[in-house]
Structure formats: structure tokens, C-alpha cells
Amino acid sequence: MHVGDSGETRDNVRGVHDVDGGDQLEDMLHAVKDQFDDNPSMLESLLSDSEKPLYEGCTKYTRLSAILKLYNLKAGHGWTDTSFNMLLELVKDMLPKDNVLPDVSRTHHESLESCPICKALRYKKREGAVPAKVLWYFPIVPSFKRWFSKAEDAKKLTWHFDSRVDDGMLRHLADSPQWRFIDGKFPKFANEKHNLRLALSTDKFNPFSSLSSTYSTWPVMLVTYNLPPSLCMKRRFMFLSLLFQGSKQPGNDIDVYLTPLIDDLIMLWEEGVEVFNAHRNEKFNLKAMLFCTIQDFPAYGNLSGYTVKGEITRPIGTEDYKGTWLKASRKHDYSVHCQFLPPNHPYRRRKNVFYGKQEFKGQPKVILGEKVFDKVKNIEITFGKKHKSTLSMKGLKKVFISLAASLLETSFSETFT
Template identity: 70%
Template sequence: MLLELAKDMLPKDNALPYSTYEAKKSLSRMSLPYEKIHACPNDLPRFKRWFSKAEDAKKLTWNFDSRVDDGMLRHPADSPQWRFIDGKFPDFAQEKRNLRLALSTDGFNLFGSLSNTYSTWSVMLVTYNLPPSLCMKRRYMFLSLLIQGPKQPGNDIDVYLTLVINDLIMLWEEGVEVFDAYRNENFNLTAMPFCTIQDFPAYGNLSGYTVKGKTACPISMEDCMGTWLNVSKKHVYPNVCDSVIGTLLNIDGKTKDGKKARDDLKDMAIRGELHAIDNDIGRTYLPPAAFTLLRKEKIEFCESLARVKVPEGYSSNIRNLVNMETLKLVGLKSHDCHVLMQQLLPVAICSILPKDVRFAIIRLCGFFHAIYSKVIDPKELTTLKNEIIVLVLCQLEMYFPPSFFDVMVHLPVHLVREIRYCGPVHMRNQWCFERKMKTYKGFVKNAFHPEGCIAERLFYEEVLAHTGDFF
């Protein structure tokens, strides 16, 4: 419709395409194809294109020219790791235009059906040279690799990453000649990976560390062996929000309470008042725990969330995630989980649960709210670490069963350490990449060639963006 409108506004003999199909045919004549290989070609031309535009070239030295150095943590450039790199590689740090990159990888279902096991994996690059408001914007996120489904690569992901790694090695050891349009000069651009961003299972694939079993924590390792539950006999990895919400609402498959969890208490000879009771007809009765909600309390909890209204883009429409018939939350994305933990859950439970249980959960939510602040005072990190280790987890252990405390509940203990070394959490989370993957899912118009649809659409976007910058 836009093409038709523009064509009508121009003189009658204009050659503007009158449809998207005709526009695509015009672009195909420009000889700008993409090549399908086992891994995408390198990203060097896109880095060069950044510097070819004066406005972007100026932004890429924000970390040197405009960063506020007042001791607070706002950006990875404020972190000790950034200063450590400067001290260890002074030649790299001397050129302020050299890039420090973050690599993220994750799988997503292109067909949007939870019953479909199709999994496509994306590998994206972002640069931390940009200011915090631009680092994670769609324009500055590069899709470096698209690993075809239907199966996830698993531990073989290193095979697919080979070409990306080779490019990074070349950028680090040799660099490339780039023209800086802002300073009107050529220089040798080098780059290095500053960090990787992924969920916990993908962390295991990338690092080669086994994130299951007794030593599932990659930081504590043998120092945190955990306790084997003889009855449950399993290791599971939902996120913290799923564990809390699933247990409170007693959602099948997500709750950490049940007969096996109560039998674990019996096996450990603790909390006798909560042990499962088998009656004469073979049914099992689970005595109510401190976190057990009555049906009317579940209704109140779900209704409070269903009435929530948030600005567009802040999270999913929470009302659509609440099922009042089954009293469950369905379809939660990781961003929605963090919004719930940081903002909404303390409000939803304010009038239910015993006081001590409610305060323990609110303390956990307050911890996540604090570590996701955009500005963090390093002096407060020790207090935050003591809060999560000494108070929050110990209080939760008083009320929730041992099966609640899997490795995902343990990992928040180390989040403060990550902030202390690498900077704010909000610059290293998966939300922005998941939003980008949702955009990719919208590109799929042919179910037989989903990855091809994404490649075609990205090709046209690159052409149009580059042409727009040129004009």
C-alpha cells in the first residue's frame, strides 16, 4: 500500500515498483546475494559499515569520550574486567575504537508451538563500545550464525561456531583496515570477546562443563556438592520464578512439592508434621505446608495479576498469561519471569501466605530488583551477597522442601560476584536476544524453509539500511 501511494504521488512515467514482489525483483538484479554454507560468512563488512557512517563511528568511542567515571557500575566499561583487559593488553586498549564484543547463543522454536520440538539456534554479537541505551538495540545486534533445526546442536555447537571463532581470532591477531568517517582516517580495527551470554543449559554446551549432577555449579564445583534426595532422584533446571510460582500454585510439572518431596523429608527425618500420610483406601494425603494456598487464595493471587496493566513493551500482556479456570500462569517468557519477580509478585502475595513466608519471598524479589538496577554502588555488593546467602536462602529453607533448592536456586548466590567483576546484570541478560528471536519468528512465511525466510528478510533489511545510510 505504501508503494502504491508513493507511486501515485510521483509523475506518471516514474519507475518506482508498485508491489513488494516487484521491489524484490529490482533488488535481486543488484547482484547482492547471500551464500548458504555450514556457517555464515564473517561479520567484518558490518563492522566496517559502522565506521563508514560518521554518527555511528562517533558513538563507538563512547566508552572513552563520554563515560562518567564516578565509581558507580552503569556499564561493563566500569567493571574490573574492563580495566584488567586494559592493563594486560595495553596495545589493544590504546586504540579506543577497538571493539569489545559479547556473544550470545540460544535456541528458539520458529513455529511457536510448544508441542513442536523444532529448534533453531542463533548466534548474535553485540558491542560494548556503545552507550548503555544503544548496546542492546536491534540495530546494533548482529546475527552472526543461524544453525538450522530441527534438532539443537548440543555439544556439537563448537563445530558450527568454528568460522565465527576464526573471524574473532583474525580480528584479535591481525585486525582489518577500516575507514573512520567521523575522524576521516583509516585505522587498524581489532576486537575481542568480552563475555558470552546464554542460559544455563547452553552454558554447559559452550563451556564443556557438566551442569548436572553433584557438581552442577561451575563456580563452586566440588565445594558445593549438594545433597542427593533418595526419593526424588533427579536433577531439574527450571528458573527461580518457575519454582516459586509453580510451588505456590501447585502447577503440575513445575511444583517442587508433592509426595516424593514429602518422602524426602521423611527420609531425612525432618519436619514430621509434613510427611505424607497414606489412608486405608490407598490415597495419599499431604498435610498443608506454610506455602500451601487455599483455592480462594489462588483465585485472589491470579485475579491480582490478571488486573495488572503495564506499558507496551514492558512485558507480555500479563492478563493473557493467567488462566482463571485452571489457576495457572502459562506461556511465561524469561523477561516476564523477571518482571514478576522484581515488581509484581510482592504485590500479588501481599494479602496471602503466613507473614514469615511472605517476607522471605519478598526478600528474594527485592534481591533481584536490586541486582537489576541500572546504576549499582559497588559498596552495596557485600550487603547484597550477605542478604541472599545468610537471610533469603536460609529463610526459604525453613518453609520450602529440599527439592525446591536445585542448582537454579543456588546460582543467585554467585550473581553478586558476576556484577562485581563484569558490571551490571541488565547489560548481560538474555531478554534483548529473546526479543530479537521473536522478531525472527515473524519472518517465517514458508514452513518448509524457515531459516531461509529469516536469511531472505535479513538480507533485504541489510540492503535497505545500507542504501538508506548511503543516500
């Protein structure tokens, strides 16, 4: 609807939401109900927002009524998108911390033609409106809701709690020390059998099957470990959450592309979302956590924020696990396998077998999550290819938002193993 100078149009807009006359949300939702036959999840979201208080203890406004009121003011007074976004940010900051107003912090740059930090162009020079980089995000919460809406799937998603055989044998990640550590660290999370434990996996592939092409595509997959071993790696329960592609690899900037997924993961960890369990015929508050990541070594460097090239490439032991520079091949060699042998093993003394010297060093110690966080918490990062030279070339080079905020915060005893 175009809103111009017509007073009649503005009166109609103001009439949609009249505080004195009530929100009239029930009438509005009833009027548009038939339009959501093909998208019932959107109607469910609207109904949920119409019942959700703006913040805890608020009785006057719900999330939906507050948004409608603000939008009516915007339309009725001809506010620009920029001024409205600034107002929405200010109002969200003024309200209690637990308020549920939309976060528009990522919408400021929607109309920009270049990055405000590195000045990289948004579109390719010659092709005009062809984007230089494309990100597809498939929200994870609707997928979780669909799983629990089917009675058969909802029952399978509690296998780790109801049906797993606990006899001390390692058959599934639910039998692992890390799983038990999380249960002990967060008993409230562990006692809710519906809560999900997820694995994130990503890697580059070339869709054109040409080794000479620099074009790269990065899918980000999520795996659910609540399921039995025969199902957790099946296609039905693995889903694509992100897909970004372009002529250059993301490198350190992968954090930017992961932001919408990480925002949802943090929301699911801290607040959760209301979900209906068709098997038990009840509603519950679903939470989820990032249990681990799966990737090859180069992608591991991007995700963990650790340098995987050069003299120091191993997070385990860091400075104690250095490589040797080979002048002829101009590469680093990491022949430190003897450090992992038993202290009195005869191979430790055999110079002629291992690079001409004896090895008496012990195994590098595993760095605890708290110590890793101490190393990275003060690192300042500026994203963008033009700022690549500011990154550290040895050891930890950045704070990976999901690893630092989700994994290290949980104080895992063996984060980098």
C-alpha cells in the first residue's frame, strides 16, 4: 500500500491499531487466516507473537501488538526506513534486556553499495546487479518444530535419554566423556530429554568440477546427536543451514556468514523456543547446544580461529609443538611424533631413525577452555580482505563467535582435541 499525502489513507492506517479501542489482533488474525494455508508455520509464528509479552511482566503490549503500533506510527507520519530502524534500536535498548522486539542491527547496510569497513563492492563491476557474494540462510527453528510435530520423529529424538543402553561401552557420542561432562556441568539442560545436541560441519567444494576455477561454495550442515547411530547421519535428519558462495574463499570472514546461524544457536541455548511434541501431545521449551564441529584441517583453521600454516599449526601444545623448516622444499615438517611415545620407549633414543636427534620431551598438554579464552578475549578483529595483514600469522588469530561464545564459555576440559 502506498502512503502519500492523502489524509484518508493515513486515517485508515491509524485505524488498524487503536490503543484506545484495543489491539483487535484476534479480528486481524482471523481475517488473514485463509492466506496462510500454504504456510502454516507463518500463521503459527503470528499467533505466538500475539501472545508473547513484550518483556517479562508486561501486560499492555505483546510482541505483535508493539510491532504493529510502531509500524502504524511509521506509516502514519511518513518516517524513513533509516529513522525507523534507529528508533527501533533505541527503544529496544531502553526496554528491559529480555524484551522481544526485533533486532535490526544487521539491517543498517541493506542499501549500501560497498562495505563501510573495507570498501569492497557489493556487486560485481561489469555485471551490475550480480552480487559479489551470496549467502543463503535456512532457519533452523522451523526444522526442529517440524520434527517434533511428527509423533514418530518426536519419539526418536529422545532416544539418547529413553532407549540408549548405558553399559560403559562406547557406541554413540552419548557414551563419550564430553557428553557426560556437559551433563554434569549443566544438569538442567541434561534433564530435559528433548534438548538437542548438534554438530556443525562445513567445507569448500567447487560446483563446476574444474580445478582451474577459483569459485567456491561452502555449505554448513547440522547433525543431530539425540538420534540413534543408525539415524543421526541419515539425510532425513541432516539439514543444510547455510550456503555461501563466491569467487573467493571466506577465510577469516567466515564469522560474518555464520552470524545468523550463531544468533539462532545462542537464542536456543539461552532462551529456547516453545515447541509442540506430537508424541506426548504437549508443549515444551526446546533448547539446543553446539556439541562439536566436523571439518578437515584447513576448514578447522577458519572455524577455530587458529593458524594452520607456518611454524605453529597445532592447537595442542601450541608453542611446544613447533615444526622444522626444510630449506630444500621450503616447507615446514612436523616430525614430533616421538613426543607421544611412552617415556621409556627405545625409539626416543634412536637418532638414526628420527631426524638425527634424541627426543625426551613429553606429550604437549591440552589447553583448557578457560586458558584459550584468556588468549583470545582481547583480540580485536576487523573483517574484510583488505585487513587480512592485521591477523596474527602464528597461533590464535581471532575469536570465533560460536566457539568462543558457546564452547569455551561452557568450560569444556578438552575443547581442542
